[in-house]
Amino acid sequence: MxxxxxxxxxxxxxxxxxxxxxxxxxxxxxxxxxxxxxxxxxxxxxxxxxxxxxxxxxxSDPFTFHPSFAVSQSDPLIRQQNAQQKQVQQRLIRVQQQLTQSKALKLESDALELYTLNHFLSAQECQAVIDLISSKLRPSELASQTSDSNFRTSRTCDLGIINNQLIARIDKRICDLLAIPATYAEVIQGQYYEVGQQFKAHTDYFEAYELQKHGGKMGQRTYTVMIYLNDVEAGGETNFLNVGIGFKPQQGMAVIWNSLNADLTGNINSLHQAEPVKKGFKAVITKWFRQNSV
Ligand SMILES: O=C(O)CCC(=O)C(=O)O
Ligand SMILES: [Fe+2]
Incomplete structure (x- = not known):
């Protein structure tokens, strides 16, 4: 069998x-x-x-938005949509308050809501996750349409679907940091870059055409939590191109950002790229939160 x-x-x-x-x-x-x-x-x-x-x-869902029905603010469907949008905005404001009160350091910028948190994972935890990632790699996928075969050359591991206590603990720690229930998030992924591998400039939120395809019930991506699992010997920085800030990977450090503007449109200032690794390797974990629960 x-x-x-x-x-x-x-x-x-x-x-x-x-x-x-x-x-x-x-x-x-x-x-x-x-x-x-x-x-x-x-x-x-x-x-x-x-x-x-x-x-x-x-x-056949009565609450599904349909442009030909929804003509004015007094339309119940539009009101329903607006109410849902408000709920999402309020949830995201609470996350921002939570992060501001946490130990994370907030970037002083109106252009992008971004935080860093050193030593979010211990060296032992990072090493154990690297071992797990290395054992289960597949080529990384892309949500966006691009003809550039060098756009994302890393490999990915779907850590979240592995039944592992350490990953479950880390997952919970991330959700607790943002005070968002786990049902509002995608499963943790691991990314592994070898020398020369990179992830070119992109945003984590879905473009309109991607949202249709990938959004599903959970909708748009909101916050990203990325954690460096090792100090990279050379290269591998994460650069946020529109705000002129970049991070050199430091083992255990978390970088957290909100990909959306307050009105829930995608914030182009969250554009970022993972520079090619020049020496050694780079391993990170990423977790993407969404607007709605599963
Ligand atoms: O590896 C990095 O520095 C960034 C990873 C990233 O942007 C992503 O996985 O969406
Ligand atoms: Fe990204």
């Missing part, structure tokens, strides 16, 4: 399909993990059918 495609693998497949990952790449990863091709095909159709049913339900 072939390897069992259990609930955590189903969740992994669902998450990656929702993120728009390429079917061939996902199939390759699953084959490498020892799954039978018939089982893989079957699981793809399970997820795709569930998605079709969900989108049919969404189409």
């Amino acid at each position: 072939g390897k069992v495609f259990d609930a955590s693998w189903q969740q992994w497949l669902k998450t990656n399909i929702e993120r728009g990952c390429n079917k061939n790449e996902l199939t390759t990863i699953l084959l490498e993990h020892g799954f039978d091709i018939n089982v893989i095909e079957q699981q793809f159709s399970v997820v795709t059918q569930a998605k079709q049913t969900a989108s049919l339900n969404v189409a």
Whole structure:
């Protein structure tokens, strides 16, 4: 009998399909993990059918925004939308208050809400996570459309779907720092860069065309929490190009930023890039929060 495609693998497949990952790449990863091709095909159709049913339900959802119905502020659908938007804004203001009161240092800038927090993870925790990441890497995916094959050359590990106590503890520590329930976030990912690897200038929020594809029920990305797992020997800085600030990776240090403006539009000042690693390697974990709960 072939390897069992259990609930955590189903969740992994669902998450990656929702993120728009390429079917061939996902199939390759699953084959490498020892799954039978018939089982893989079957699981793809399970997820795709569930998605079709969900989108049919969404189409008949009375609260779904439809431009041809929504003509004025007095329209109940518009009012509903505005109320939802206000709730999200209030939640994000509470996160900002929480972070401001925490030990994190806030960047003094009106252009971007960004914080840093040294020693968020201990050296031992970082090393243990690096070991985990290194054992389970796959090529990193891109949400944006680009023809540049060098745009994101790192490799990724879906740490969040590994049933591991350390990752669960770190996940909780991150959610507690922002006071956001875990249901408002994507699972933790690990990113691993070797010499020459990079992630060119991008924002973490979804552009309109990406939001349709990747947004789902959870909607737009809000805060990013990124933690450096090692001191990189040379290169690998994270540069926020529009605010002229950059960070040299320091083991255990967290960088936290809000990708959105107060009106919930994407903040272009959150544009950032991971510079190519020049010597050694670079490992980070990233966690993206969203506007709505799962
Ligand atoms: O590795 C870095 O410095 C940045 C990573 C990043 O921007 C991302 O994963 O979205
Ligand atoms: Fe990013």
